Amino acid sequence: MPLLQVKNLCTYFKKDAGALSKLFGRGTKIVRAVDGISFNIEERETFGLVGESGCGKTTVGNSVLRLVEPTSGKIFFEGKDLLNMGDKELHKFRLKAQLISQNARSSLNPRMNVGEILSEPFEIHKVTNYEDEIEEKVCNLLKIVGLSPDDANKYPHEFSGGEARRITVARALALHPKLVVADEPTSGLDVSITAQVINLMLEMQNKFGLAYLWISHNLHIIKHISDKIAVMYLGKIVEMGSRENIFQNPLHPYTQALFSSVPDVMSKKKEKIILEGEVPSPINPPTGCRFSPRCWQVNPLCKSKEPKLIEIENCHWVACHRCKT
Amino acid sequence: MVDNKKGNKHFLQILNSFKKKKHQQLKNIVRIFSIILKDRKGILGVTIIGIILCCAIFSPWIAPCDPYEQEIANRFAAPSLKHLLGTDNLGRDILSRIIYGARIAMTVSIGGVSVAVVVGVLLGTIAGYNAGRVIDNGILWIVDVIRAFPQIILILVLVAVLGPSTLNMIMVLALTAMPRYTRVARAETLSIKEEEYIFAAKSLGAKNKRIILKHIIPNILPPIIILAGVDMAVMIMIEAGLSFLGLGVRPPTASWGIILRYGYRYIRLSPWMIIWSSIAIAMAMLGYSLFAESLRIALNPKDSIEKQAGV
Amino acid sequence: MGKELLSIKNLIVEYLTIRGKVRVVNKVNLTINKGEVLCLVGESGCGKSTLGLSILQLLPESGKIINGQIIMKGQNLLELPEKTMNEKIRGKEIAMIAQDPQRSLNPVFKVGDQIIDVLRFHEGNRDQRDRSTKNTLQPSRRKALWKQKAINMLDKMGIADAGDRIREYPYQFSGGMKQRVVATMAFISNPSMLIADEPTTALDVTIQAQIINLLKDLIKEYKTAVLYITHDLGVAWEISDQIAVMYAGSIVESANTESLFKKREHPYTEALLGCLPGNMMRNKTQKKHLNTIPGQVPNLIKPPSGCRFHPRCPYSMRICKEQQPILREVSPGHSVACFKKESR
Numbered sequence: 015m016p017l018l019q020v021k022n023l024c025t026y027f028k029k030d031a032g033a034l035s036k037l038f039g040r041g042t043k044i045v046r047a048v049d050g051i052s053f054n055i056e057e058r059e060t061f062g063l064v065g066e067s068g069c070g071k072t073t074v075g076n077s078v079l080r081l082v083e084p085t086s087g088k089i090f091f092e093g094k095d096l097l098n099m100g101d102k103e104l105h106k107f108r109l110k111a112q113l114i115s116q117n118a119r120s121s122l123n124p125r126m127n128v129g130e131i132l133s134e135p136f137e138i139h140k141v142t143n144y145e146d147e148i149e150e151k152v153c154n155l156l157k158i159v160g161l162s163p164d165d166a167n168k169y170p171h172e173f174s175g176g177e178a179r180r181i182t183v184a185r186a187l188a189l190h191p192k193l194v195v196a197d198e199p200t201s202g203l204d205v206s207i208t209a210q211v212i213n214l215m216l217e218m219q220n221k222f223g224l225a226y227l228w229i230s231h232n233l234h235i236i237k238h239i240s241d242k243i244a245v246m247y248l249g250k251i252v253e254m255g256s257r258e259n260i261f262q263n264p265l266h267p268y269t270q271a272l273f274s275s276v277p278d279v280m281s282k283k284k285e286k287i288i289l290e291g292e293v294p295s296p297i298n299p300p301t302g303c304r305f306s307p308r309c310w311q312v313n314p315l316c317k318s319k320e321p322k323l324i325e326i327e328n329c330h331w332v333a334c335h336r337c338k339t
Numbered sequence: 340m341v342d343n344k345k346g347n348k349h350f351l352q353i354l355n356s357f358k359k360k361k362h363q364q365l366k367n368i369v370r371i372f373s374i375i376l377k378d379r380k381g382i383l384g385v386t387i388i389g390i391i392l393c394c395a396i397f398s399p400w401i402a403p404c405d406p407y408e409q410e411i412a413n414r415f416a417a418p419s420l421k422h423l424l425g426t427d428n429l430g431r432d433i434l435s436r437i438i439y440g441a442r443i444a445m446t447v448s449i450g451g452v453s454v455a456v457v458v459g460v461l462l463g464t465i466a467g468y469n470a471g472r473v474i475d476n477g478i479l480w481i482v483d484v485i486r487a488f489p490q491i492i493l494i495l496v497l498v499a500v501l502g503p504s505t506l507n508m509i510m511v512l513a514l515t516a517m518p519r520y521t522r523v524a525r526a527e528t529l530s531i532k533e534e535e536y537i538f539a540a541k542s543l544g545a546k547n548k549r550i551i552l553k554h555i556i557p558n559i560l561p562p563i564i565i566l567a568g569v570d571m572a573v574m575i576m577i578e579a580g581l582s583f584l585g586l587g588v589r590p591p592t593a594s595w596g597i598i599l600r601y602g603y604r605y606i607r608l609s610p611w612m613i614i615w616s617s618i619a620i621a622m623a624m625l626g627y628s629l630f631a632e633s634l635r636i637a638l639n640p641k642d643s644i645e646k647q648a649g650v
Numbered sequence: 651m652g653k654e655l656l657s658i659k660n661l662i663v664e665y666l667t668i669r670g671k672v673r674v675v676n677k678v679n680l681t682i683n684k685g686e687v688l689c690l691v692g693e694s695g696c697g698k699s700t701l702g703l704s705i706l707q708l709l710p711e712s713g714k715i716i717n718g719q720i721i722m723k724g725q726n727l728l729e730l731p732e733k734t735m736n737e738k739i740r741g742k743e744i745a746m747i748a749q750d751p752q753r754s755l756n757p758v759f760k761v762g763d764q765i766i767d768v769l770r771f772h773e774g775n776r777d778q779r780d781r782s783t784k785n786t787l788q789p790s791r792r793k794a795l796w797k798q799k800a801i802n803m804l805d806k807m808g809i810a811d812a813g814d815r816i817r818e819y820p821y822q823f824s825g826g827m828k829q830r831v832v833a834t835m836a837f838i839s840n841p842s843m844l845i846a847d848e849p850t851t852a853l854d855v856t857i858q859a860q861i862i863n864l865l866k867d868l869i870k871e872y873k874t875a876v877l878y879i880t881h882d883l884g885v886a887w888e889i890s891d892q893i894a895v896m897y898a899g900s901i902v903e904s905a906n907t908e909s910l911f912k913k914r915e916h917p918y919t920e921a922l923l924g925c926l927p928g929n930m931m932r933n934k935t936q937k938k939h940l941n942t943i944p945g946q947v948p949n950l951i952k953p954p955s956g957c958r959f960h961p962r963c964p965y966s967m968r969i970c971k972e973q974q975p976i977l978r979e980v981s982p983g984h985s986v987a988c989f990k991k992e993s994r
Contacts (some may be wrong), residue, residue: 066854081542108544121535125557134553138544151841174946175694185539202949204693204881209925209940238940240926275859277884279926280911288863289856292824307947 017193017225018078020241023051023087025070025077029297043297047073048084049249055242057192060220060226061242062257064233064272068293069227069246072116075195078227078257079106079111109139110188114179118178122170128181129166131157132314135188150236157185158221159214176207180214185213187218195227200235212239233276237261244327245269248304249296251323265326265337267309303335311336346558375636387626402435406593413480415423415609425611426602433611440592444623447508447578448571455512455568456520463524464551464559470529479525481520490515494577498586507580514575519630523566529557534558561635568631572624579620595619651682655875656705656843661718662735663697672950674700674713676899676958679977687869689890693884693922695895697948698879700702700844704738705877707732715893722843724733742772743837749848751828755820761831762816765800768835768959803834808864809886826857834953837868838901843875850885852982860890883926887911895919898948898958901977905984917963918943965990 025048045137047070055061056075065071076082076304080096089096091107093285097106115121122131132152136140142148153163159180170178179199186194199215200208212235218224230236236243236259244254253266264270291307300307302317309316315335323333354471370557375381394401403423418425424433466478485493493515501507532555540550575595581587582596583603590597595616602612663675672699682688691699696700704710705720705727720727735816735949740746748754756764756898797816800804804812820828821842829849836844846865862949866889886893887907895916903916914920924941939961945962948954954961967989975987986992 043706066856079542081538105544108542113539113542115535115539117535120541123536123554123558126553134540134545135543136850138546138549182539185543204695205883205922205925206943209927209942212927213939213942233855234927240377269855277858277862277882277888279886279887279923281885286859286863288859292826292857293854 017057017059017092018227019024019088019090020054020078020104021052021088021090021337023074023077023089024049024085025073025082026085027055035212046299048077048295049296049299050087051246051249051251053244053251053254055193055225055227057199058223058261059241060228060239062236062242062243063227063229063246064231064236064244066231066272067292068248068296070249070296071246072197073196074246075113075227075229079195080107081113090096098221103329109189110191111193111195112189112191114182114186114194114199116201118175118199119170120179124170127158127169128130128173131170131181132184132185132188134165135185135244139189141189144156151188155188156211158187158218159184160210176211179203179207179211183214185210187222187224190222192223193227195229197229198231199228200232208235215239233273245272248294248299250333251332252305253330253332254323259327259330263330265330265332266305266334267311267336268305269335289339303333355490371634371637375630375633378630378633378636381511381637384626384631384633387622388630389628392445392637394438395445398439398442402432402438403434403649404435405440406435407432407591409433411499415605415611417611425609425613427598428605428608429471429613430497432599433615436593436598437595437615438594438597439624440616440619441503443588443592443594444578444620446505446573447512448574448627450509451516451574452567452571454509455497455516455570456563458513459517459520460524460559460563462517463521463556464528466521467525467528468547468551470525470553475525479520479555485514486518493639494581495584496585498581503581503586505591507525508587509576512577516570516574517572519566520563523562524559526580527562528555531558565631565635569625571631572627575620575623575627579616652686654681655684655686655722656682657719657721658701658705659719659721661704661720662716663700663709664714664716666712666714667951670900670951673953674899674950675691675704678718678896678899680894680904681732682875682877684842684875685869685873686892687878687893688892689886690879690894690896691881691886692896693881694896695949695950696989697899698896699847701896702746702847702877702879705845707735707745708867709739710976726987736774741768741835741841742839742897743841744843744845745839746845746847747829747832747836747849749962750852751825751832752820752852755828757820760817760819761823762797762800765803765816765831765835765838766796768838769796769799769889772839791933800834801937804831807831807834808860809810812822817820825853825855826861829853829861833861833864833868835876837872840872843877844869845877845879848881851880851882858885865889883923895922898950898953900958900974900987902959902987903985904977909981909984913984915984916981916988916992917965917990918959921962921964957987 018128019162024046027045027047029043034214037203049070051074053061063074064069073082077084084097094103098106105176129152131219132155133148136148136151154167156163161177161180161184165173173181173310183199188285195224196215200211215226216239219226228236228240240257242254242256243260244251245260245268249267253260253269255265261273271289274287275289287310289310294307296302302319303309303321306312306316313335319335321333321335323331325331326337375385408431410426413426413430414428414606415424416426416430422434425438427433427436445547455540462478462482466475469475471610494511497511497514498507501511537550537554545554578587578594579596579599582594583600585600587596598616599620602616606613657665657679658678658746661675661678662673665672665674665978676697679702682690692698700709701712703713703739705713707715708804709715709727715728717818718728727735730739739955755761782889797805801812801816804816809827809830810816820831849865850861852862862885865876868874878886878889891983892904893907893910893917894901895910896902897918903919905913914919914923921943925943927940943962948958948961956972957963957966957975960966963970969989973989973990975992977985978992979985980991
């Protein structure tokens with residue numbers, strides 16, 4: 015049984031129009047951040063979620079942890095229905111599924127020192143009543159992520175970007191979760207620090223048997239660490255499959271354009287697919303296939319009918335009318 | 340026997356951790372003060388407030404004379420060796436009265452502001468955290484009603500109704516000052532509510548009470564504190580004003596406002612009462628403002644000047 | 651040397667902080683030739699942005715240029731008075747594109763007004779002579795000419811409906827389009843050099859590809875020399891002719907792009923390129939750990955003695971702890987600052 019099952023997840027946000035706009039008939043706008051997504055994550059697996067800004071990948075991460083209430087769809091964690099859980103069960107769920115936010119610095123309370131930040135998971139879930147034990151656990155956590163126990167007295171602003179990231183990783187792992195949603199864990203970090211953080215996260219995965227929902231726009235990293243990958247565009251998954259299938263044989267035009275745009279060191283300078291225009295707004299997605307306005311292989315069917323995610327080969331799904339062979 | 344030992348161990352551990360927490364808090368306070376004292380504003384502010392506090396606490400030992408002892412023969416005397424600031428309309432030593440007056444000033448300002456801050460911040464954060472819901476609208480309504488009255492009128496009416504006494508003054512001043520804190524706390528909460536560390540706390544499973552107390556309130560303190568500093572200064576002034584109007588503490592209690600009142604009445608006979616009481620009030624207000632400003636900078640771990648080198 | 655456009659000699663820049671003086675740029679020598687794209691590559695804190703800002707003397711208050719010369723067309727820019735610097739150099743001879751397009755544009759002014767502002771500042775001081783009548787142009791006619799120039803330029807930058815969009819505010823543009831507007835403001839005065847400080851870091855990958863493509867076309871057309879500052883080695887590979895690698899305030903290696911990536915002479919370059927995940931081969935079952943550079947970027951208030959990389963260098967020798975190596979040519983066009991490489 016997969017650790018996480020997501021079926022037809024939709025998360026919409028309401029963008030309230032001001033009073034004057036309502037007067038003129040322009041009602042509340044709906045931002046369809048996530049519009050019908052289905053995928054599974056197995057235990058100990060790394061599921062890479064790729065896409066550019068506005069595609070909804072961060073919202074997927076937040077919805078899966080119920081930090082944002084999904085509008086419709088089903089999410090099963092360890093077989094239990096997540097969206098219909100009571101408060102107590104939800105509290106227990108939080109023990110098993112954690113979040114590593116995109117910006118490490120701003121996800122640390124600037125007025126709490128590291129010791130307090132790392133004690134918080136233990137205090138919230140009342141793991142133990144003895145302060146000494148909590149202190150011991152905090153010191154252990156710091157050691158595991160490569161920091162020193164003395165750092166517990168320091169404040170977040172005293173740390174570099176990479177170190178702040180390590181602290182957030184430590185906090186996420188404090189309660190030995192089974193699933194960690196890592197939202198751009200290496201964004202803003204230097205090349206050498208990125209390598210250190212990735213190594214740390216791989217080590218943690220091996221040690222604690224974690225599954226990652228790894229959200230990133232950095233294709234090199236996704237290629238390196240993922241077992242399965244899904245490519246998102248404007249709230250929908252356009253292509254999904256095993257790492258080998260996706261990288262060796264990208265079928266969806268957006269995936270192809272994305273891969274070709276990434277600057278690659280020492281690559282032979284090949285013809286790039288340069289996309290025209292900008293990503294449209296998720297408030298008014300285009301009719302039919304959402305990528306059709308920018309697709310160079312578009313035909314009339316694409317503009318009228320939305321393609322479904324179909325399994326093209328074993329562990330490779332595409333949502334494109336042209337990829338039916 | 341085992342149970343007893345465990346109970347003892349538990350008790351000792353609690354005691355230890357309590358001591359550690361206090362130790363940590365003390366270290367924090369020392370650290371904050373050391374930052375304040377590196378700043379010129381801070382040094383001046385702390386000195387002035389320190390002096391006034393000393394006057395307030397140690398008045399019986401510092402004051403050269405009894406503030407209530409009258410020397411009718413020596414009224415309106417100019418400053419002399421015996422009476423360093425002169426004497427007032429009843430021959431009482433002005434210096435001693437000013438020193439004792441610090442008590443009233445400190446009590447009213449610190450007391451009033453404390454109550455206003457505690458109540459205001461709590462209401463404000465609850466309102467901001469539940470923005471848009473009934474409780475938010477309810478709190479805002481209460482606050483707006485209080486604010487609709489001109490502050491001075493409200494103070495005068497309430498004091499007139501409740502009767503002049505120090506406690507009443509504190510309560511009334513707190514009530515009229517509270518809306519500001521509620522508003523500021525609410526606004527700050529609204530902006531902090533969306534910060535990532537709040538989100539992270541929620542993802543850990545933190546309940547609302549914990550988020551408000553441990554995450555939101557410590558982060559909204561800087562503007563509250565500087566507002567409190569300014570408010571303390573203002574409350575000293577309002578206390579003086581009320582006493583000046585005869586609605587504050589009753590004579591013969593030594594309060595700066597009372598000295599000001601009689602000084603005004605007898606200004607043609609001797610300017611000294613007005614001069615010294617005005618200086619006292621002005622210095623207190625200055626001291627509070629300076630202290631609040633440097634405290635705000637010291638309290639924000641990010642605002643240190645170290646961050647200037649942007650390589 | 652007719653090819654040289656800008657020559658930086660022995661530049662030293664320090665910041666004054668509460669903890670002491672920080673030497674952020676440490677005796678840097680750099681030359682940019684006409685029409686060439688030089689990429690300045692390094693991690694955060696190495697001083698590359700500071701170097702870029704020093705050329706235009708746009709350092710924050712705590713930054714001071716202690717020593718050195720920046721020579722352009724025979725003149726030392728550091729000796730020019732501020733007024734000349736402002737009128738002749740900034741935005742005219744040397745233009746700049748900064749990292750965050752959000753902060754480069756003033757949110758309360760229309761985009762068109764901001765572009766025309768550049769023209770007004772640089773061309774408005776001279777008399778414009780109308781070719782047909784040989785009379786001084788009326789201000790309104792001048793403004794109309796500028797507006798047309800702005801529209802043409804925006805169109806060239808790939809912004810559709812430039813005539814309408816010129817009346818819009820920055821918030822109505824997306825990140826990539828804002829960067830195009832900034833590029834318009836940079837190129838409209840036909841500068842001989844452009845300083846681009848991480849212009850695509852804040853943008854999405856596909857938008858980044860668009861902007862880089864645009865920049866390549868513009869560079870070809872205007873024959874502008876470019877100092878492109880970035881930490882993204884992939885972008886450096888794509889866009890540059892020459893690369894200089896910076897570490898802790900000094901340039902440790904400088905070569906033409908292909909040579910640098912192939913030979914990787916300096917240990918830091920070698921280690922840096924080794925960290926990239928794109929280059930790792932991994933087998934199906936086990937995810938290989940990436941190579942990392944042990945240790946951390948040094949504290950520039952108390953930098954390590956001698957070569958600043960020696961605490962993290964796998965090849966460090968005794969001399970590395972004692973003396974700082976100087977950039978020396980080890981093969982034609984390829985310079986390295988390393989004692990180990992010199993001794994070969």
